[in-house]
Amino acid sequence: MRKRVVITGLGVVAPNxxxxxxxxxxxxxxVSGIAFFPELRDLNFSCQLGAKPHISEDKKREYLSELQLRNFNSSSILYGVIAGMDALKDAKIEPANPKEEPLWDLGIIFGSGTSGVEKFREAIYKIDDKNVRRLGSTSVAQTMTSGVSAYLGGLIGAGNTVTANSSACATGTEALLLGYDHIANGKAKYMLCGSTSDSGPYLWGGFDAMKVTTYKFNDAPNKVAGPMSAEASGFVPGSGAGAYFLESLESAQKRGATIYAEILGGAVNNGGQRGGGSMTAPNSAAVQKCIKDALVNANVTGDEIDYINGHLTATIKDPDEIENWSLALNRRGAEFPYINSLKGMVGHCLAASGSIEIVSAMLQLQEDFIFPNVNCENLHPEIDALIASEKIPRQLRKSTLQTIAKASFGFGDVNACVIFKKI
Structure with missing residues (x-):
């Protein structure tokens, strides 16, 4: 019999x-974490805005030792370590004593898109092709995709599955569902899951070259047109990390743990880059199927969804996403659930977007509020024709939520959707 799975710990490192x-x-x-970066202007980026967390040197030393910080230059690992250890602390679970055995029942699935881009650039910059061995002894741990889960595994003493996933923007949502399966099927007692993403021009430059970022608000970072707005012209690249601690409902109740939500189920699929889908654009049929499959897996109907935490990116695909939700849930107009997007405040945090957004969803569910869609005064006309304007709050709204949906749609035509419920 599959176990019921709940979230009992949260951690987040966000630009705001x-x-x-x-x-x-x-x-x-x-509150927006989007800012102007002179460095991007000097590099002739079309989008000279970005969003990154502010981590002081003192803050770093709360989580990593001086030895670990020596030659350390991986923001994605730093963000992930802080978010992951905070989620563990929030769940009131202690790391294993270094002199004792690992925590055999605690596993980690912590994803990233790319890891240690700045570290790799730094290492390569210092050598030439004849001195490759001089990359440095710390370059491997900081640039492997599983670097963040490896660091967390050592800090915690995790003895179960310790691994990483990588599915572009869907990484964090997929990580949660992978951890959910481990708990539900009795493969682990506890799972720490999440995702992280680097910051800086060596990561953001590719998106600027693809022309999916906005160039219209370089002189007004607080006024960047948000997702679903008529003026939306592309996203602002962001970075950070989000983390969640999972365990069975039985375990959480026995420990007297704080329960943020129950994970009812979810689904992951791929559009196969067919039917209008591509490396960078979603196949709408696959998106709708992912949402419908998540509902079936969670044993809920579309009518039960009170709120959607959207993937919405402030690009030309926003109306398509709203239409896909409308068709998958069979709801439109005033019958459509409340929906918002965090990206208006933190930019598009790439591989970390799903995890940071899941943390925002858990807080709304627990504290009975819906955060505002910022800089979205004028709705995109296609969206305005599909759903009632009041379903897209522009001000903080108090609302008692029960059953909510979160989805992420990533490069490679990958989709992930999860359903949560308040206990």
Missing amino acids: GVGVTAFSEAIKNG
């Missing part, structure tokens, strides 16, 4: 708030 408390206040008040 590091730590759950700061992040919660920021999203309630529509």
